[in-house]
Amino acid sequence: QVALSESGPGLVKPSQTLFLTCTVSGTSITTSNSAWSWIRYTPEKGLEWMGLIQYHCNRYYNPSLKSRASISRDTAKSEFTLQLQSVTPEDTAVYYCARDQSGSTGWSDFDIWSQGTQVTVSL
Numbered sequence: 373q374v375a376l377s378e379s380g381p382g383l384v385k386p387s388q389t390l391f392l393t394c395t396v397s398g399t400s401i402t403t404s405n406s407a408w409s410w411i412r413y414t415p416e417k418g419l420e421w422m423g424l425i426q427y428h429c430n431r432y433y434n435p436s437l438k439s440r441a442s443i444s445r446d447t448a449k450s451e452f453t454l455q456l457q458s459v460t461p462e463d464t465a466v467y468y469c470a471r472d473q474s475g476s477t478g479w480s481d482f483d484i485w486s487q488g489t490q491v492t493v494s495l
Contacts (some may be wrong), residue, residue, distance in 0.1 A: 374397070374398035374399045374420065374484050375396075375397045375398055376471065376484055376486040377395050377487055378393065378406070378467060378468070378486050378489045379392070379395065380467075380489060382489070383491075383493075384463075384491060384492070386459060386461065386493055387460075389457050389458070389459070390456040392451070392456075392489070393452070393453045394451065394452050394469030394486060395450060396408070396449065396450045396451065400447075401427065401445060401452060402427050402447055403473075405427065405428055405473055405474065405475045406427045407425070407473075407475060407476050408424055408425050408445065408469065408470075408471055409422070409424040409469065409480070409482065410423055410424070410441075410454045410467065410468070411467075411470055411474070413465055413468070413488070415489060420436075421478060422434050422437060422454065422456075423437070423441050423443050424458075424476070424477070425445055425452055426477075429445070430477075431443055434478075435484060441454065442456075447487075448470045454467070462493075463491070464491065464493045465490075466491075467479070467489050468485055468486050468488045471483060471484040
């Protein structure tokens with residue numbers, strides 16, 4: 373059974389860099405046509421797709437993040453990581469990782485989601 377689980381800090385100070393890791397079990401992050409996304413939710417903005425890394429390691433990002441986001445992976449650990457620089461209180465959200473199997477380069481019909489983790493940016 374495929375499952376995704378995030379890990380990372382619940383609280384980050386403004387101007388710091390947020391690191392979140394998504395651990396994938398039950399499948400490989402290099403499976404053909406798979407793409408692994410980071411998505412966040414706030415009541416004000418709803419769901420926002422942040423970026424993804426495809427099975428062959430191509431990366432795509434939401435331009436609204438103004439190059440603050442970076443996604444990397446460790447295939448040996450079956451993990452992919454979000455790095456978000458220069459966070460502000462507006463980055464406070466519930467963060468999710470998700471999979472799609474259509475080779476998408478953006479928002480897609482994600483078939484597997486993680487449970488979500490709250491990240492708060494505050495002093």
